[in-house]
Amino acid sequence: MNRIELTRLPAIQLGLQSRYPQLAVFVLMLAGYIFAILAGLIGTPVGNQNFSIVFVWIAWWAVLILFAVPLLGRGWCAVCPIPLPGEWLQRGAVLNPPDKKSKWSNLRWPKALRNIWLQNLSFLLLALFSSLLLTTPNVTAVVLAGMLFSAIGLSLVFERRTFCRYLCPVGGFIGLYSQAAPIELRIKDKQICITCEGKPCYNGSANGYGCPWDVYPAGLTKNTYCGLCMECVRTCPHDNIAVNLRPFAMDLARPSAKLDEAFKAFVMLGSAMIYAAVLLGPWGRLKDAAYHVGTRAWLVYVLVFIAIIFIVMPAVFALCVSPFENLSSLKKRFAAASTSLIPLGLMFWVAFSLSFVLTNATYVLTSISDPLGLGWNLFGTANTTWQPLLTSVLAPAQTLALVGGLIWSARTAQDVSRRRSMSSIPVIAFCLATTLIMLWLLL
Amino acid sequence: MKRSELITRSIIVIVAATAVAVPVWVWSRTPLIHARIAENGGWSPDVARARVGEPLHLHLTSDDVTHGFAVGQTDVQSVDVFPGKITDITLVFDKPGTYTFYCTRWCGINHWRMRGTIEVSGAVSDPLTSVERPLYVTLGLNLDAPHDSPSIPGVRASAQRGRQLAADFPISQFTNPGFYRAHSPYQAWQILRANDSLSKNSDQQIWDMVAFIWQSSSTTAQITAGRQLYFQNCAACHGETGAANGVFADELAAAGKASAQMTNGAQNMAVQRPADFTDPQRMLGASPALLQGKILRGGMGTGMPSWGPIFSQEQVWDLIVYLYSFQFEYQW
Numbered sequence: 001m002n003r004i005e006l007t008r009l010p011a012i013q014l015g016l017q018s019r020y021p022q023l024a025v026f027v028l029m030l031a032g033y034i035f036a037i038l039a040g041l042i043g044t045p046v047g048n049q050n051f052s053i054v055f056v057w058i059a060w061w062a063v064l065i066l067f068a069v070p071l072l073g074r075g076w077c078a079v080c081p082i083p084l085p086g087e088w089l090q091r092g093a094v095l096n097p098p099d100k101k102s103k104w105s106n107l108r109w110p111k112a113l114r115n116i117w118l119q120n121l122s123f124l125l126l127a128l129f130s131s132l133l134l135t136t137p138n139v140t141a142v143v144l145a146g147m148l149f150s151a152i153g154l155s156l157v158f159e160r161r162t163f164c165r166y167l168c169p170v171g172g173f174i175g176l177y178s179q180a181a182p183i184e185l186r187i188k189d190k191q192i193c194i195t196c197e198g199k200p201c202y203n204g205s206a207n208g209y210g211c212p213w214d215v216y217p218a219g220l221t222k223n224t225y226c227g228l229c230m231e232c233v234r235t236c237p238h239d240n241i242a243v244n245l246r247p248f249a250m251d252l253a254r255p256s257a258k259l260d261e262a263f264k265a266f267v268m269l270g271s272a273m274i275y276a277a278v279l280l281g282p283w284g285r286l287k288d289a290a291y292h293v294g295t296r297a298w299l300v301y302v303l304v305f306i307a308i309i310f311i312v313m314p315a316v317f318a319l320c321v322s323p324f325e326n327l328s329s330l331k332k333r334f335a336a337a338s339t340s341l342i343p344l345g346l347m348f349w350v351a352f353s354l355s356f357v358l359t360n361a362t363y364v365l366t367s368i369s370d371p372l373g374l375g376w377n378l379f380g381t382a383n384t385t386w387q388p389l390l391t392s393v394l395a396p397a398q399t400l401a402l403v404g405g406l407i408w409s410a411r412t413a414q415d416v417s418r419r420r421s422m423s424s425i426p427v428i429a430f431c432l433a434t435t436l437i438m439l440w441l442l443l
Numbered sequence: 444m445k446r447s448e449l450i451t452r453s454i455i456v457i458v459a460a461t462a463v464a465v466p467v468w469v470w471s472r473t474p475l476i477h478a479r480i481a482e483n484g485g486w487s488p489d490v491a492r493a494r495v496g497e498p499l500h501l502h503l504t505s506d507d508v509t510h511g512f513a514v515g516q517t518d519v520q521s522v523d524v525f526p527g528k529i530t531d532i533t534l535v536f537d538k539p540g541t542y543t544f545y546c547t548r549w550c551g552i553n554h555w556r557m558r559g560t561i562e563v564s565g566a567v568s569d570p571l572t573s574v575e576r577p578l579y580v581t582l583g584l585n586l587d588a589p590h591d592s593p594s595i596p597g598v599r600a601s602a603q604r605g606r607q608l609a610a611d612f613p614i615s616q617f618t619n620p621g622f623y624r625a626h627s628p629y630q631a632w633q634i635l636r637a638n639d640s641l642s643k644n645s646d647q648q649i650w651d652m653v654a655f656i657w658q659s660s661s662t663t664a665q666i667t668a669g670r671q672l673y674f675q676n677c678a679a680c681h682g683e684t685g686a687a688n689g690v691f692a693d694e695l696a697a698a699g700k701a702s703a704q705m706t707n708g709a710q711n712m713a714v715q716r717p718a719d720f721t722d723p724q725r726m727l728g729a730s731p732a733l734l735q736g737k738i739l740r741g742g743m744g745t746g747m748p749s750w751g752p753i754f755s756q757e758q759v760w761d762l763i764v765y766l767y768s769f770q771f772e773y774q775w
Binding site: 032098 | 454462463467473475506507531
């Protein structure tokens with residue numbers, strides 16, 4: 001199947017089975033996360049000089065969208081510090097499971113909410129405030145703190161990583177695009193799982209906790225909901241869990257049948273286009289409307305934003321997919337065909353991110369030396385002059401990403417159409433149209 | 444609890460606490476003066492304290508746009524204060540008193556409201572020094588009374604043309620500071636017009652002589668200094684050409700009372716358009732003493748700020764010299 005099992009390498013196997021390497025990264029990330037919150041609250045309110053803005057929305061975002069998601073899928077989730085404090089309280093331990101039972105409720109998440117609709121909404125909520133969020137340190141601090149405390153609160157009421165699985169606005173899209181990544185966690189032999197007693201990978205054992213992402217590894221067919229936390233690597237008594245290197249986008253060969261995932265694709269695709277227009281476009285009134293939260297212009301912006309993502313784009317796509325089918329059939333075809341939008345959406349975000357990351361990257365140097373804007377010069381780079389990087393290759397790189405995304409999506413659409421006995425041409429036409437719009441917005 | 448669990452928990456707590464404590468501690472020990480546009484609070488804090496002869500180190504930062512920092516009635520060079528950056532400045536005062544610091548960059552329509560004070564205490568180095576009363580106070584001028592000139596020249600009065608006429612008419616009585624500062628150009632014109640020896644000269648020629656008198660009462664150094672002060676502090680509203688068309692003029696008018704009352708609560712201020720220095724009726728009817736009063740005191744009911752705490756007497760006279768250049772063609 002063209003897979004290379006990375007966990008065959010002893011160093012990797014050892015590194016994943018031990019808690020300490022991952023925990024060390026967790027702790028460093030938590031310190032950085034807390035510092036980002038503090039910097040947003042007490043540091044300079046000037047966004048491009050504040051650690052919270054520069055390191056969250058430029059440095060971290062660049063690493064996430066240009067490297068981690070395309071290459072490692074949910075690799076970020078494996079080291080994200082947000083669940084750490086809540087999980088400590090929930091489990092009563094930071095290392096192996098304690099002997100005594102947890103004193104918290106550990107309720108099951110309501111069945112009606114076991115989908116990613118809430119993640120769609122949480123991402124949308126942030127997106128609607130994005131102009132303010134991306135430029136205002138204290139708003140970023142409040143959002144970061146809100147996510148941390150939400151995760152803690154939910155950990156005390158519900159079992160496992162409820163926030164990560166069902167609410168995290170970032171985790172939602174990472175999960176969607178992780179299907180395209182060349183990394184996966186899968187079982188090696190299904191028969192071993194069938195006969196395994198107690199299913200410690202899901203229920204936990206003395207060696208580790210049951211899957212924090214509420215996933216039964218034997219049932220994994222795609223990356224979407226596996227957070228790469230590696231608990232199952234530690235708990236599996238049969239060494240039956242593998243981390244594999246694989247060709248890109250293997251999960252997309254199995255089209256989604258769920259509307260929440262389909263709409264996630266539209267949320268991400270539409271947001272990338274609207275962000276490109278608002279943040280990179282030349283329209284001052286649009287920028288003002290997006291920035292001045294609470295004004296009438298902003299409310300109009302919100303309505304247009306929601307309408308484009310939840311009505312206009314899905315409606316056009318539905319017409320492309322199957323205009324004359326009954327509703328049930330349309331829903332299935334719509335969800336399946338939307339899988340084709342995943343590579344395109346990922347490449348839209350890559351292209352969009354290249355613009356502002358390369359434009360603002362030098363702020364990382366100034367901010368790392370003076371993260372709070374207090375006049376420090378810790379590494380001698382506080383007075384680095386701002387200048388955009390790689391301007392000559394930006395437009396070609398963006399074009400390459402967008403055209404590459406279009407080709408990738410077209411091939412995915414052809415695969416999906418073969419499996420679902422439908423024509424790929426309307427879907428490809430939809431992808432082409434959105435790509436042309438994105439090219440116009442970016443170039 | 445296992446030892447490894449205890450150690451790990453301790454490390455997490457220590458690292459997290461360090462991430463909180465260190466920046467908060469450093470931040471609390473770094474006193475900054477924050478500059479924000481006046482609508483968002485201006486200088487914060489807006490009061491600093493110092494002692495005579497002891498250096499006062501200030502760390503300035505801007506929370507929004509580029510501002511400037513200067514201290515009125517001192518020779519301290521103004522410095523720029525950039526967003527998110529720290530500007531350090533050290534001040535030493537040789538006299539006690541209350542000094543005004545202010546923004547020197549046109550940061551917004553209420554730019555001129557960006558002011559704070561430095562209270563300097565300590566021994567009076569020169570107890571015999573007394574504050575000179577401004578001329579407009581000595582003369583008892585009503586700064587708010589209309590002062591339009593009933594007569595104006597047909598074309599802009601020229602000092603060069605006036606110089607030729609003055610060759611046959613002694614003007615020394617008009618060029619001493621006592622006369623020049625206390626009389627408006629129109630008053631000088633009236634006196635000259637009434638003189639029999641000038642009865643054959645046209646009104647325009649008399650205005651040219653007035654232009655020459657005004658030039659003779661000034662120096663090139665004054666007009667250079669006045670021009671610099673004007674462009675730094677006045678042109679934002681009054682315009683580079685003096686025609687009341689500065690970049691903030693329209694915005695001030697549009698903002699109206701909302702802008703004027705921002706820092707004055709219930710005071711019923713009415714923002715007017717800035718004075719037009721190219722208007723001959725207004726300018727030729729105003730004496731240097733009257734202009735001094737308007738500059739020192741401010742508009743009182745208009746958007747014109749008080750410059751008394753900021754400009755020295757000498758700077759005010761320099762500025763006035765430059766203001767008349769909008770009416771007269773000078774040539775040295």
